[in-house]
Each structure stands twice: as structure tokens, then as C-alpha cells.
Amino acid sequence: MSTHTTRGLSPAQVETYRTDGYVVGDGLFQPDTFVALKDHFERKLAALPEGERPEDMDVPHFTDPELFRWLLDPDVLDVVEGVVGPDIALFTSHFFCKPAGDGKSVPWHTDGYFWRDMIEPAGQAMTIWLAIDPSTLENGCMKVIPGSHTSGDGDYRQVSDDNSVFDEELDQNQVDAGRAVPVQLRPNQYSIHSGALVHSSEVNRSALRRCGFTMRYISTRTRFNHDGIGHKHQIFLARGKDHAGNTYADPDRAHPELVESRGPGQNFVGAQR
Template identity: 80%
Template sequence: MTDDQAYRGLSPQQVTEYRENGYTTGDGLFPPETFAALKAHFERKLDDLPVGERPEDMDVPHFTDPELFRWLLDPGVLDVVESVIGPDIALFTSHFFCKPAGDGKSVPWHTDGYFWREMIEPAAQAMTIWLAIDPSTLENGCMKVIPGSHRGGDGHYRPVTDDNSVFDEELDQSQIDPAKAVPVQLRPNQYSIHSGALVHSSEVNRSTLRRCGYTMRYMSTSIRFNDALIGDKHQIFLARGRDLAGNVYADPTRAHLELIEARGPGQRFVGAKR
């Protein structure tokens, strides 16, 4: 896919793959100079990470850094999103998920919708663009998916006891067939798109290579955001089109420090992780 093609959304083949498998992949989400600017922006944020905070925990950075809307609301990105959810789009959340070399944490098998169930309804219909900032490979803990699993339900979850995991819950292993897992290996500026109902995971990073991706998560404005329950800790933003569900949208031109403060210590994650 060329840079110009990326700004016309997904191809019919990619849309078919997304519908059938619950995910698809693409090249060159941004023009090279735009991607380079995003990567440099991330590196500055990583350098400024507070002492003791894990780089996997760089959740909702757009709440305190409105400059990120330059990329989150990029017309080319929204063209890609529109290809699978239609023209009325809300930005749900974003997250720099960075696994440092040597001790990057794992993410157990899960669906995103399970962790979003109190925030949006129906949660499974939201989707994620996973943009590779670094190479994402088997060696450094790339995402693995179970194709077609988006047609199932959330399944049964159990507690996680692994200290290397970013979650405290995971899908019961009896519901997972590892032989069906497909690694999603990406070069920088390549991306994957997956459904909120897709079963996926990623392993620890014991390699000498960092693995960072920027997850940009969107939903149709026909999905209802539970503002009454969680609006003090999270907000959504109108990205394109019009509201279809009576949602309240936050202002993308200013920082929303009050949302971070309301989460409190140890409550950085309100959405699903990767």
C-alpha cells in the first residue's frame, strides 16, 4: 500500500479479512515524515517517564498531551477506521504500550471487550489500530491472535498469578488452542487492526530489542459510552461525523488532568491493555 492509498482507507480485501478473521494488517499508516514525528514525540515522552513508572503503563497519554490528536484524528487514520465501522467515529482511547528490552511484561489471552464492558455497550464492536513504533517480532513479544475468535463470546476468565503479566485476569486456558495462534509481526509504521472481540495475547520480552506500539482505539458513535458510571475517569472524543447515541464528548484541544487525578494511584488502566 502506498502513502496515497493509505489515505483512502482499507482495500476491499483487507475489509473482508477483518470481517472474517477479526483482524487485518496494513503498510504505511502515516507518511514517513508524519510517522517520524510521532516516534520522536513518543521518545520524548518515554524520556520524561516518572521514576518507578513502567513503560507498559503509558495509558491514555492524550488526556495530558493534546498534541497527540494530530495523529489520533489524522484524516488518513480515520479513513482506515471508517472502512470498518462507518463514517460516524469516536476516539475511545489510546495507549503507548512499550515493552522494554529484557523485562517487558506479557499480556495474557483476552478480548478487549471484556475489559471495556462497563465503559461502552456493545464493547465488542470497538476496534483498535495497533501501530508499530518499533519492530514487533516473535523475539520481542509481538501480538498473537486467534483468527475468527471474534465470533465467540467473552468466555470464562480466571485470576492471573504471573508477576510478569500486565493483567490480573485472563481467559481460562481450556478455551484457547495455541496451535491456532498467529503472530502479528510488524515493521515500524506498519499496523494491524483488530476487533474488540478478538482473542489475542503477547509474551514477555526477554530480547535485547524494545517493542513499542501505539494503540489507537475507536468506536462508532452509535455505541453508548457510560458517562454516568465512568465519566469522571474517562472521556471519549468525536473524531468524525455525528453522534448517534446521545454521548457526551470531551474537548480535544485541552489537557484533561482531572481524569488522571480521578483514577488515583494504581488506577492508570481503565481500558484494556495489549
């Protein structure tokens, strides 16, 4: 397990993020805080209803307010502030767990494509990808194409692969997979990436589980469109003040109605399957 080292991003890390669209950091949480998060996740995983895939643990904070202990942790928000500024909203979160042996793949995409009806510009949202387990080439770590966040939107096509979590992917003619870089992480290491960065991950055929906790944030200068999506969603004020006239939900209570509104076939924020 990596140890806690610094608060926030260094100027060099911010510059790398601006240039490459992603950067890796070490020790996001204090060690005891990370262990508490991992234990919390293990309990949630053990309680999954029969037949529900562990890759589908999206928006868990809507029904589990205890997760705001980590989502609004000052160490996390210090990292976010280095990218989006001092006024921050929590956009969404997701435990993405690929079980050993049959963990699903994620095709080449940008997150912003799936958020285009929710926030504008969608590519300015950022994700912290925290490793709960070791994330390696063997068990299907994320792969990124450095600098692709500056290329603009591409064309998407349908995916029929049952091993994929999405049914859309970037057209392969627009993906220079030969430039892909694996983002391999130890537990409590993290990467951050732009909503416009092209990335993917492969199936997990290994004997090792791969779980990450994605925490996604936007500047409060970004307008959230409550009416532009087919289900209810809410953002939460994380730090600073609002600048866009957004409405924020209460992090001190559960919001099961938001999950219920999504209905079948809407497993991920902004993504229809």
C-alpha cells in the same frame, strides 16, 4: 521503515477483518508524520517518572493534546471508517512499550471484556496497533486467534504472574493457542483488531525494545456509559456526528483531572489491577 501506500482499507482488507477479526496494513502515516510521532514518543518515554513502567503509558492524550495530531489524522480515520462507518469517536489510546530484557506479557484476553461497563456492545470497538519499533516474535509481538471474535465472551481467571500487565486472563481451556498467529510488523505498519478478538503477547527477553501505539475507536452510534465505571473517562468526536446522545470532550486542551480520577491500580482503561 514501511512507506505510506494507501488511504483507508481495501474491500479485501475489510472482508478479512470481518472474517478473521484482524487485518494488517502498510504505511499508516506519511513518512514524515510517522517520524514526528516516534520522536514525540521518545521524548515522552525519556520523561517518565522514576519507577513508572513504560507499559503503563495509557491514555496519554488526556494530558498531551498534541497527540490528536495523529489520533485524528485523516489517514487514520479513513482506516477506521472502513470498519465502523463515517461517524467515529476516539475511545482511548495507549503507548504500550515493552523494554528490552524485561518487557511484560499480556495474557490471553479480549479488549471488550475490560470495556464491558463502558460501552455496549464492547466487542464492536476497534483498535489500530501501530508499530513504533519492529514488532517480532523475538521481542514479544501480539498473537491473535483468527475468527475468535465470533465466539462470544469467555470465563476469566486470576493471574498472579508479576510479568503480566493484567491480573485476569481467559481460562486456558477456552483458548486454542495452537491456532495463534503472530502479528509481526515493521515500523509504520499496523494491524487493526476487533474488541472481541482473543489475543495476547509474550514477555520481551530480547535486546530489542518493542513499542506500539494503540488508537481505539467506536462508532458514534455506540453509547458510552459515563456512570458505569469507577473513574472518569471521556471520548472525543473524531469524524461525522453523534447518533447516541454521547458527550464529547475538547481535544484542544489537556484533561489531567481524568487521569487523576483513575487513582492507583487502574493502569489501563477498563482494567483494574
